[in-house]
């Protein structure tokens with residue numbers, strides 16, 4: 001199996017070619033089926049089509065994950081319940097239903113502003129899996145607020161509500177070529193928690209390549225799949241450090257387009 005590679009094509013087809021029990025961690029941020037305009041993918045499937053498609057790609061991740069592997073799936077309100085059920089039916093074990101609370105949710109006129117995405121965290125085995133708690137400790141309220149002598153000086157393992165800003169249009173991190181770039185800090189927490197140096201991290205829905213980029217920075221190996229040629233090129237350039245070039249040549253302007261954070 002070739003690692004440290006970006007694959008161009010359909011993730012189900014490509015995952016079918018990967019050997020069973022070969023990957024340590026899967027992070028997936030699939031299209032949420034809410035009508036986002038991507039280059040190539042139609043984000044407006046019928047309920048049944050989307051459900052069946054989700055079953056198919058999640059089943060492939062199960063096959064290729066190692067026995068002690070973990071999976072995290074980012075998903076919106078509309079299909080979080082369904083993805084949770086699919087993961088269980090396929091045989092994964094539930095660990096956490098994480099809520100990513102993002103500052104800078106976009107203002108809505110006729111409903112409350114949406115300011116979260118779900119991240120469903122499951123493992124392939126009920127008891128044997130990696131969880132590097134010490135690698136992701138953060139300062140606790142006992143340390144910061146209460147000055148409590150019982151506080152662990154190393155900090156605490158984060159709660160299941162995670163606060164990270166989304167990558168807004170004006171942010172330095174923003175590449176400009178994609179409607180839903182994830183923050184590197186969020187991937188950093190996931191990759192540090194559930195993999196070790198040298199492990200293989202797979203992202204079937206590459207987008208701008210955030211997962212691969214962070215995996216590379218953290219000395220993990222990566223496999224990333226993306227169906228759009230345009231986004232594929234962005235990932236390759238990003239991994240090669242050609243960030244300014246991506247920003248300069250960005251063809252798609254998302255300012256007026258419906259994004260994950262504005263619908």
Ligand SMILES: C[S@@+](CC[C@H](N)C(=O)[O-])C[C@H]1O[C@@H](n2cnc3c(N)ncnc32)[C@H](O)[C@@H]1O
Pocket residue numbers: 009010011012029030031032038039040041178180181182183204205206207208209210211225226227228231
């Ligand atoms: C929500 S975005 C991922 C964004 C990514 N997490 C990031 O930080 O940039 C989903 C991506 O999946 C891609 N995609 C959709 N269907 C696919 C498929 N069948 N195989 C591979 N990629 C696909 C879309 O083109 C889109 O770029």
